[in-house]
Ligand SMILES: Nc1nc2c(ncn2[C@@H]2O[C@H](COP(=O)(O)OP(=O)(O)OP(=O)(O)O)[C@@H](O)[C@H]2O)c(=O)[nH]1
Protein backbone atom coordinates (compact mmCIF):
# COMPACT_ATOMS: atom_id res chain seq x y z
CA UNK A 61 0.00 0.00 0.00
CA UNK A 62 2.83 2.40 0.83
CA UNK A 63 4.47 1.74 -2.51
CA UNK A 64 1.24 2.22 -4.42
CA UNK A 65 0.62 5.39 -6.40
CA UNK A 66 -3.18 5.03 -6.27
CA UNK A 67 -4.81 8.04 -4.62
CA UNK A 68 -6.93 5.94 -2.20
CA UNK A 69 -3.86 3.99 -1.10
CA UNK A 70 -1.98 7.22 -0.46
CA UNK A 71 -4.79 8.51 1.74
CA UNK A 72 -4.84 5.28 3.74
CA UNK A 73 -1.02 5.32 3.99
CA UNK A 74 -1.16 8.81 5.51
CA UNK A 75 -3.59 7.59 8.15
CA UNK A 76 -1.36 4.62 8.91
CA UNK A 77 1.68 6.93 9.23
CA UNK A 78 -0.12 9.06 11.82
CA UNK A 79 -1.25 5.95 13.64
CA UNK A 80 2.21 4.43 13.96
CA UNK A 81 3.87 7.65 15.19
CA UNK A 82 3.94 6.51 18.85
CA UNK A 83 5.68 3.28 17.82
CA UNK A 84 8.52 4.61 15.71
CA UNK A 85 11.99 5.84 16.58
CA UNK A 86 13.26 2.77 18.40
CA UNK A 87 15.51 1.35 15.75
CA UNK A 88 19.01 1.88 14.51
CA UNK A 89 19.01 2.93 10.86
CA UNK A 90 22.09 1.99 8.89
CA UNK A 91 22.80 3.06 5.31
CA UNK A 92 25.14 0.89 3.23
CA UNK A 93 26.61 1.92 -0.09
CA UNK A 94 29.44 1.00 -2.44
CA UNK A 95 30.14 0.62 -6.15
CA UNK A 96 28.63 -2.34 -8.04
CA UNK A 97 30.55 -5.53 -7.28
CA UNK A 98 32.08 -4.32 -4.00
CA UNK A 99 30.09 -6.99 -2.18
CA UNK A 100 27.08 -5.16 -0.72
CA UNK A 101 24.69 -8.08 -1.10
CA UNK A 102 27.21 -10.59 0.23
CA UNK A 103 28.06 -8.27 3.12
CA UNK A 104 24.43 -7.66 4.06
CA UNK A 105 23.78 -11.39 3.97
CA UNK A 106 26.75 -12.13 6.30
CA UNK A 107 26.31 -9.10 8.55
CA UNK A 108 22.55 -9.64 8.69
CA UNK A 109 23.01 -13.28 9.73
CA UNK A 110 25.51 -12.13 12.38
CA UNK A 111 22.93 -9.68 13.77
CA UNK A 112 20.11 -12.23 13.79
CA UNK A 113 22.47 -14.65 15.58
CA UNK A 114 22.51 -12.01 18.35
CA UNK A 115 18.72 -12.27 18.38
CA UNK A 116 18.13 -8.96 16.62
CA UNK A 117 15.28 -8.43 14.16
CA UNK A 118 16.49 -6.74 11.01
CA UNK A 119 14.86 -5.26 7.93
CA UNK A 120 16.75 -4.69 4.69
CA UNK A 121 15.40 -2.11 2.24
CA UNK A 122 16.96 -1.09 -1.04
CA UNK A 123 17.07 1.99 -3.21
CA UNK A 124 18.28 1.19 -6.69
CA UNK A 125 18.50 4.25 -8.94
CA UNK A 126 20.10 2.20 -11.72
CA UNK A 127 17.38 -0.40 -11.80
CA UNK A 128 15.68 0.98 -14.90
CA UNK A 129 18.87 0.56 -16.87
CA UNK A 130 20.25 -2.65 -15.45
CA UNK A 131 16.91 -4.29 -14.72
CA UNK A 132 17.76 -3.98 -11.05
CA UNK A 133 20.69 -5.77 -9.51
CA UNK A 134 19.10 -5.21 -6.11
CA UNK A 135 15.88 -6.86 -7.20
CA UNK A 136 17.82 -10.07 -7.68
CA UNK A 137 19.13 -9.79 -4.14
CA UNK A 138 16.41 -11.78 -2.50
CA UNK A 139 17.92 -14.80 -4.20
CA UNK A 140 21.48 -13.63 -3.49
CA UNK A 141 20.67 -13.16 0.19
CA UNK A 142 19.30 -16.65 0.42
CA UNK A 143 20.14 -17.41 4.06
CA UNK A 144 18.92 -14.04 5.28
CA UNK A 145 15.75 -14.20 3.20
CA UNK A 146 14.81 -17.41 4.99
CA UNK A 147 15.71 -16.13 8.46
CA UNK A 148 12.54 -15.59 10.51
CA UNK A 149 14.18 -12.58 12.20
CA UNK A 150 14.85 -10.83 8.90
CA UNK A 151 12.74 -9.04 6.31
CA UNK A 152 14.06 -8.02 2.89
CA UNK A 153 12.28 -5.57 0.62
CA UNK A 154 13.65 -4.33 -2.70
CA UNK A 155 12.46 -0.88 -3.75
CA UNK A 156 9.83 -0.34 -6.39
CA UNK A 157 11.29 0.56 -9.75
CA UNK A 158 10.17 2.97 -12.41
CA UNK A 159 9.62 6.02 -10.22
CA UNK A 160 11.84 9.07 -9.84
CA UNK A 161 14.63 8.82 -7.27
CA UNK A 162 12.76 11.26 -5.03
CA UNK A 163 9.63 9.14 -5.16
CA UNK A 164 11.46 5.88 -4.55
CA UNK A 165 13.47 7.24 -1.64
CA UNK A 166 10.42 8.81 -0.06
CA UNK A 167 8.60 5.50 -0.19
CA UNK A 168 11.65 3.71 1.18
CA UNK A 169 11.62 6.13 4.09
CA UNK A 170 7.98 5.43 4.83
CA UNK A 171 8.51 1.67 4.59
CA UNK A 172 11.42 2.12 7.01
CA UNK A 173 9.07 3.76 9.51
CA UNK A 174 6.58 0.92 9.04
CA UNK A 175 9.31 -1.66 9.72
CA UNK A 176 10.29 0.26 12.83
CA UNK A 177 6.71 0.26 14.08
CA UNK A 178 6.60 -3.48 13.41
CA UNK A 179 9.47 -3.93 15.86
CA UNK A 180 12.53 -4.31 13.64
CA UNK A 181 15.48 -3.11 15.72
CA UNK A 182 17.96 -2.62 12.91
CA UNK A 183 17.04 -1.25 9.50
CA UNK A 184 19.58 -1.54 6.73
CA UNK A 185 19.08 0.64 3.67
CA UNK A 186 21.19 -0.37 0.72
CA UNK A 187 21.98 1.74 -2.30
CA UNK A 188 24.31 1.38 -5.24
CA UNK A 189 27.16 3.87 -5.06
CA UNK A 190 26.57 5.60 -8.36
CA UNK A 191 25.35 9.06 -7.48
CA UNK A 192 22.62 11.07 -5.80
CA UNK A 193 20.99 8.13 -4.07
CA UNK A 194 23.68 8.25 -1.33
CA UNK A 195 22.56 11.72 -0.33
CA UNK A 196 18.97 10.52 -0.12
CA UNK A 197 20.01 7.54 2.03
CA UNK A 198 22.32 9.65 4.20
CA UNK A 199 19.37 11.89 5.00
CA UNK A 200 17.27 9.02 6.37
CA UNK A 201 19.77 7.00 8.41
CA UNK A 202 21.67 7.33 11.69
CA UNK A 203 24.83 5.63 10.50
CA UNK A 204 26.38 5.57 7.05
CA UNK A 205 28.67 2.71 6.04
CA UNK A 206 30.73 2.81 2.86
CA UNK A 207 32.07 -0.44 1.42
CA UNK A 208 35.28 -0.14 -0.59
CA UNK A 209 37.94 -2.34 -2.16
CA UNK A 210 41.68 -2.20 -1.62
CA UNK A 211 42.76 -2.25 -5.24
CA UNK A 212 40.49 0.51 -6.55
CA UNK A 213 42.18 2.98 -8.87
CA UNK A 214 43.07 6.52 -7.85
CA UNK A 215 40.55 8.15 -10.15
CA UNK A 216 37.79 6.10 -8.58
CA UNK A 217 38.91 7.05 -5.11
CA UNK A 218 38.89 10.70 -6.11
CA UNK A 219 35.34 10.32 -7.33
CA UNK A 220 34.36 8.84 -4.00
CA UNK A 221 35.65 11.76 -1.96
CA UNK A 222 32.21 13.29 -1.55
CA UNK A 223 30.79 9.98 -0.43
CA UNK A 224 33.76 9.31 1.85
CA UNK A 225 32.97 12.55 3.63
CA UNK A 226 29.50 11.23 4.42
CA UNK A 227 30.76 7.95 5.86
CA UNK A 228 30.80 7.13 9.56
CA UNK A 229 32.62 3.93 8.75
CA UNK A 230 34.57 2.74 5.73
CA UNK A 231 34.81 -1.03 5.42
CA UNK A 232 37.38 -2.48 3.05
CA UNK A 233 35.73 -5.67 1.86
CA UNK A 234 37.28 -8.79 0.33
CA UNK A 235 40.14 -8.70 2.85
CA UNK A 236 40.85 -12.36 2.28
CA UNK A 237 43.41 -14.55 0.48
CA UNK A 238 45.96 -12.58 -1.53
CA UNK A 239 44.05 -9.40 -0.82
CA UNK A 240 44.60 -9.41 2.94
CA UNK A 241 47.84 -7.39 3.04
CA UNK A 242 46.69 -4.87 0.47
CA UNK A 243 43.50 -4.35 2.47
CA UNK A 244 45.44 -3.61 5.67
CA UNK A 245 47.55 -1.11 3.73
CA UNK A 246 44.45 0.53 2.26
CA UNK A 247 42.96 0.70 5.75
CA UNK A 248 45.89 2.83 6.96
CA UNK A 249 45.75 5.07 3.88
CA UNK A 250 42.02 5.72 4.19
CA UNK A 251 42.32 6.31 7.91
CA UNK A 252 44.96 8.98 7.23
CA UNK A 253 42.80 10.52 4.51
CA UNK A 254 39.79 10.70 6.86
CA UNK A 255 41.81 12.71 9.37
CA UNK A 256 42.04 15.47 6.78
CA UNK A 257 38.26 15.93 6.63
CA UNK A 258 36.70 18.53 8.90
CA UNK A 259 35.28 16.99 12.08
CA UNK A 260 31.54 16.24 12.03
CA UNK A 261 29.24 17.76 14.64
CA UNK A 262 28.47 14.20 15.73
CA UNK A 263 31.86 14.25 17.53
CA UNK A 264 32.36 10.81 16.05
CA UNK A 265 35.69 10.21 14.37
CA UNK A 266 34.96 8.11 11.25
CA UNK A 267 36.81 4.77 11.24
CA UNK A 268 38.18 2.42 8.66
CA UNK A 269 38.14 -1.33 9.10
CA UNK A 270 38.52 -4.44 6.95
CA UNK A 271 36.27 -7.43 6.49
CA UNK A 272 35.64 -10.47 4.38
CA UNK A 273 31.95 -10.83 3.69
CA UNK A 274 32.57 -14.26 2.18
CA UNK A 275 34.66 -15.62 5.07
CA UNK A 276 32.49 -13.76 7.60
CA UNK A 277 35.48 -12.02 9.16
CA UNK A 278 35.46 -8.59 10.79
CA UNK A 279 31.70 -8.54 11.35
CA UNK A 280 31.83 -8.30 15.14
CA UNK A 281 34.32 -5.40 14.94
CA UNK A 282 31.94 -3.57 12.61
CA UNK A 283 28.99 -4.08 14.94
CA UNK A 284 31.10 -2.95 17.94
CA UNK A 285 32.01 0.26 16.08
CA UNK A 286 28.36 0.91 15.20
CA UNK A 287 27.38 0.43 18.83
CA UNK A 288 30.19 2.78 19.83
CA UNK A 289 28.76 5.40 17.47
CA UNK A 290 25.30 4.94 18.93
CA UNK A 291 26.63 5.30 22.47
CA UNK A 292 28.61 8.48 21.67
CA UNK A 293 25.87 10.20 19.70
CA UNK A 294 23.06 9.34 22.12
CA UNK A 295 25.14 10.73 24.95
CA UNK A 296 25.87 14.03 23.17
CA UNK A 297 22.31 14.06 21.74
CA UNK A 298 23.51 14.27 18.11
CA UNK A 299 21.50 11.10 17.43
CA UNK A 300 18.22 12.78 18.39
CA UNK A 301 18.89 16.19 16.80
CA UNK A 302 20.02 14.53 13.58
CA UNK A 303 16.68 12.70 13.38
CA UNK A 304 14.79 15.93 14.04
CA UNK A 305 16.68 17.65 11.24
CA UNK A 306 16.00 14.70 8.95
CA UNK A 307 12.27 14.92 9.65
CA UNK A 308 12.24 18.59 8.64
CA UNK A 309 14.25 17.76 5.55
CA UNK A 310 11.71 15.12 4.51
CA UNK A 311 8.82 17.46 5.08
CA UNK A 312 10.46 19.90 2.67
CA UNK A 313 11.21 17.10 0.20
CA UNK A 314 7.58 16.00 0.11
CA UNK A 315 6.44 19.59 -0.44
CA UNK A 316 8.85 19.94 -3.37
CA UNK A 317 7.79 16.62 -4.90
CA UNK A 318 4.07 17.32 -4.55
CA UNK A 319 4.37 20.85 -5.92
CA UNK A 320 6.30 19.62 -8.92
CA UNK A 321 3.82 16.84 -9.59
CA UNK A 322 0.90 19.28 -9.32
CA UNK A 323 2.65 21.68 -11.67
CA UNK A 324 3.32 19.00 -14.29
CA UNK A 325 -0.28 17.73 -14.11
CA UNK A 326 -1.63 21.20 -14.94
CA UNK A 327 -3.31 20.84 -18.39
CA UNK A 328 -1.92 24.04 -19.90
CA UNK A 329 1.51 23.48 -18.45
CA UNK A 330 1.71 20.01 -19.95
CA UNK A 331 0.27 21.34 -23.23
CA UNK A 332 2.94 24.04 -23.51
CA UNK A 333 5.88 22.13 -22.07
CA UNK A 334 7.00 20.19 -25.20
CA UNK A 335 7.10 23.29 -27.40
CA UNK A 336 9.01 25.34 -24.82
CA UNK A 337 11.44 22.45 -24.31
CA UNK A 338 12.00 22.35 -28.04
CA UNK A 339 12.73 26.09 -28.12
CA UNK A 340 15.18 25.80 -25.20
CA UNK A 341 16.93 22.89 -26.93
CA UNK A 342 17.17 24.90 -30.15
CA UNK A 343 18.58 27.87 -28.26
CA UNK A 344 15.66 30.10 -29.36
CA UNK A 345 14.62 31.10 -25.87
CA UNK A 346 16.56 31.35 -22.56
CA UNK A 347 15.90 28.46 -20.16
CA UNK A 348 14.93 30.88 -17.39
CA UNK A 349 12.36 32.60 -19.56
CA UNK A 350 10.81 29.30 -20.63
CA UNK A 351 10.53 28.22 -16.99
CA UNK A 352 9.02 31.58 -15.99
CA UNK A 353 6.51 31.39 -18.84
CA UNK A 354 5.28 27.98 -17.67
CA UNK A 355 5.18 29.12 -14.07
CA UNK A 356 3.05 32.12 -14.90
CA UNK A 357 0.60 29.90 -16.80
CA UNK A 358 0.44 27.75 -13.67
CA UNK A 359 0.20 30.66 -11.23
CA UNK A 360 -2.39 32.43 -13.37
CA UNK A 361 -4.67 29.46 -13.01
CA UNK A 362 -4.04 29.20 -9.26
CA UNK A 363 -4.85 32.86 -8.65
CA UNK A 364 -7.62 33.31 -11.18
N1 LIG B 1 36.88 -12.75 -2.17
C1 LIG B 1 35.77 -12.14 -1.82
N2 LIG B 1 34.77 -11.98 -2.73
C2 LIG B 1 33.64 -11.36 -2.34
C3 LIG B 1 33.47 -10.89 -1.01
N3 LIG B 1 32.24 -10.30 -0.94
C4 LIG B 1 31.68 -10.42 -2.16
N4 LIG B 1 32.51 -11.06 -3.01
C5 LIG B 1 32.25 -11.40 -4.42
O1 LIG B 1 32.14 -10.21 -5.18
C6 LIG B 1 31.13 -10.35 -6.19
C7 LIG B 1 30.11 -9.24 -6.05
O2 LIG B 1 29.43 -9.39 -4.82
P1 LIG B 1 27.96 -8.80 -4.57
O3 LIG B 1 27.64 -9.07 -3.15
O4 LIG B 1 27.01 -9.27 -5.59
O5 LIG B 1 28.26 -7.24 -4.81
P2 LIG B 1 27.26 -6.01 -4.83
O6 LIG B 1 28.01 -4.83 -4.29
O7 LIG B 1 25.97 -6.35 -4.17
O8 LIG B 1 27.03 -5.79 -6.36
P3 LIG B 1 25.79 -5.07 -7.11
O9 LIG B 1 24.54 -5.63 -6.55
O10 LIG B 1 26.02 -5.40 -8.55
O11 LIG B 1 25.92 -3.60 -6.85
C8 LIG B 1 30.54 -11.74 -6.01
O12 LIG B 1 31.15 -12.60 -6.92
C9 LIG B 1 30.91 -12.10 -4.58
O13 LIG B 1 31.04 -13.49 -4.41
C10 LIG B 1 34.54 -11.10 -0.07
O14 LIG B 1 34.48 -10.73 1.11
N5 LIG B 1 35.65 -11.73 -0.54
Ligand SMILES: [Mg+2]
Nearest residue numbers: 100101133134
Ligand atom coordinates in the same frame (compact mmCIF):
# COMPACT_ATOMS: atom_id res chain seq x y z
MG1 LIG C 1 23.98 -6.37 -4.81
